[in-house]
Amino acid sequence: MKLFVKPHTATLKQLESSGSLGPNFGEEIELEGFFEETRELVRDQDGDEVVSSSRFFTDDLVRPKTGSLLEFDGVEHDVISYDLHWSILNGEHAYTVVNLQ
DSSP: OOOSOOOEEEEEEEEEEEETTEEEEEEEEEEEEEEEEEEEEEEOTTSOEEEEEEEEEESSOOOOOTTOEEEETTEEEEEEEEEEEEOTTTOOEEEEEEEEO
16 A cells, blocks of 8 residues: 655655764655644654654655654654554555654
């Protein structure tokens, strides 16, 4: 199952490392998908509950680290976590939901 409606484009800045000089981001990845503003509790990669203010749905198989940035409409959003969804028909990747702060 692929997303049929992909009206939005966002840029993912994957966190590579973080040190005393601040975060270091890798190459920017352009994603097509659907941006949605919402308020819900999600779990971060440590299992703690965090309020997510928005999320981005994409067909791309991405695994952004916590602390990565997703830029949409000129605003940078911090990545909290992601959810991978798989097709029950063929076992292939269907879509990814990136939870944002």
